[in-house]
Amino acid sequence: MTHIAPRFCIQCGSDRVAQRVPDGDDHTRDICDACGHIHYFNPKIVVGAVPIWQGKVLLCKRAIEPRYGKWTLPAGFMEENETLEDGAARETLEEAGARIHIDGLYTVLSLPDISQVYMLYRAQLADLDFHAGTESLDVALFDESQIPWDELAFRTISTTLRHYFSDRQTGIFPVRSETLRHPSTVKP
Amino acid sequence: MTHIAPRFCIQCGSDRVAQRVPDGDDHTRDICDACGHIHYFNPKIVVGAVPIWQGKVLLCKRAIEPRYGKWTLPAGFMEENETLEDGAARETLEEAGARIHIDGLYTVLSLPDISQVYMLYRAQLADLDFHAGTESLDVALFDESQIPWDELAFRTISTTLRHYFSDRQTGIFPVRSETLRHPSTVKP
Numbered sequence: 001m002t003h004i005a006p007r008f009c010i011q012c013g014s015d016r017v018a019q020r021v022p023d024g025d026d027h028t029r030d031i032c033d034a035c036g037h038i039h040y041f042n043p044k045i046v047v048g049a050v051p052i053w054q055g056k057v058l059l060c061k062r063a064i065e066p067r068y069g070k071w072t073l074p075a076g077f078m079e080e081n082e083t084l085e086d087g088a089a090r091e092t093l094e095e096a097g098a099r100i101h102i103d104g105l106y107t108v109l110s111l112p113d114i115s116q117v118y119m120l121y122r123a124q125l126a127d128l129d130f131h132a133g134t135e136s137l138d139v140a141l142f143d144e145s146q147i148p149w150d151e152l153a154f155r156t157i158s159t160t161l162r163h164y165f166s167d168r169q170t171g172i173f174p175v176r177s178e179t180l181r182h183p184s185t186v187k188p
Numbered sequence: 189m190t191h192i193a194p195r196f197c198i199q200c201g202s203d204r205v206a207q208r209v210p211d212g213d214d215h216t217r218d219i220c221d222a223c224g225h226i227h228y229f230n231p232k233i234v235v236g237a238v239p240i241w242q243g244k245v246l247l248c249k250r251a252i253e254p255r256y257g258k259w260t261l262p263a264g265f266m267e268e269n270e271t272l273e274d275g276a277a278r279e280t281l282e283e284a285g286a287r288i289h290i291d292g293l294y295t296v297l298s299l300p301d302i303s304q305v306y307m308l309y310r311a312q313l314a315d316l317d318f319h320a321g322t323e324s325l326d327v328a329l330f331d332e333s334q335i336p337w338d339e340l341a342f343r344t345i346s347t348t349l350r351h352y353f354s355d356r357q358t359g360i361f362p363v364r365s366e367t368l369r370h371p372s373t374v375k376p
Contacts, residue, residue, distance in 0.1 A: 001268055001269070002268050002269060003268065006198040007198065007199055007200070007201070008196055008197060008198055008199070008200065008201035009196060010194040010195065010196055010197075010198050010227075011195055011196070012195070012196065013195070013196035013201045013202075013203060014201075015201060024322065027267055039198075040265070041268060042232045042233065042265055042266055042267065042268065043233060043266050043267075043268060043270075044230045045230065045231060045233060045305060077228070077230050078230055078231050078305075079215055079230065079231075080189055080190050080191065080229060080230065080231060080303040081189070081190060081300050081301070081303060082231075082298075082300055083298035083300050083367045084296070084298050084305060084365070085298070085367070086298075086300070104365065105296060105363060105365045108272070108293060108296075108307075110270075110271035110272050110273070110274075112269050112270055112271050112274070113269070115268040115269060117233060117266075117272060119296075134212065174363075175293060175362075175363040177272070177292065177293045179271045179273070
């Protein structure tokens with residue numbers, strides 16, 4: 001499991017929340033022994049964009065942990081009642097103060113060790129009116145030769161950028177669906 | 189919002205959980221006024237498969253609500269610590285007793301009104317050894333001409349099958365990314 005176990009039942013407030021497999025299920029759940037409520041936790045979607053302006057990519061320097069000071073594509077947790085595309089545009093506006101036109105879904109990355117799925121969209125920057133949001137220290141456009149590969153925040157970001165610059169040589173951008181496992185969990 | 193509001197704080201058990209926008213946020217959250225814990229809720233991924241055997245599609249007749257008795261592709265909520273492909277295979281095994289080989293991601297459907305994202309994979313049935321799981325009344329293979337279009341459980345399923353039979357004419361199956369809104373929320 002990757003979630004923080006409930007200390008109290010969200011339905012009745014009891015502290016008798018136990019972890020076991022319910023009848024007819026085959027996954028361990030957090031079950032309230034007082035009222036029977038089962039707390040379900042599921043993977044979260046991280047949605048974001050690869051914003052392009054005249055061949056350059058917009059990156060944000062993180063002003064928050066984890067990976068404070070490292071560079072990332074604008075991305076964050078998808079919110080209720082939005083579409084994937086809405087989420088990608090919202091995160092780009094929040095983190096980079098930038099407006100985008102979405103081209104299409106690009107990378108779909110399962111991160112089973114932390115129960116996240118990244119979904120990043122190719123996009124065109126609408127204009128050069130961007131600025132660092134509250135979660136960013138800086139926002140800047142990078143040529144391929146300028147990408148700070150050793151200062152990128154996450155493997156999801158380096159994986160996406162590597163695919164992008166490779167696919168750009170052909171001009172064909174198929175959806176790239178992959179699994180990224182934490183190195184410590186990969187069996188030799 | 190689409191989640192059921194917490195009646196008690198999952199961290200401290202207080203019943204003083206209020207819905208408001210936290211400082212520095214722009215979404216309404218469920219905040220505990222006793223301990224300050226913020227309860228986050230995010231969209232859920234429904235993962236599943238389009239299992240094919242000699243041109244026929246495997247469908248399951250639902251033994252559970254909603255849409256009891258209607259036909260569906262094997263699909264369900266993605267679980268923690270699995271990949272999207274693992275989830276598609278697990279749901280197919282659970283609901284149809286069937287093993288599949290995944291061909292690739294096919295439909296990506298945002299359902300903002302219910303905060304779900306469907307991700308369905310094209311797949312080959314490994315063999316004809318399938319049977320109804322506990323959540324299915326029946327499992328069967330359907331030719332295109334036999335698909336019970338009026339008895340399908342969800343629009344996500346009919347949308348995916350329509351794309352599949354259309355794309356099959358060319359043999360090219362691009363990832364189909366769409367938004368499905370509840371008819372009552374679509375402005376004329």
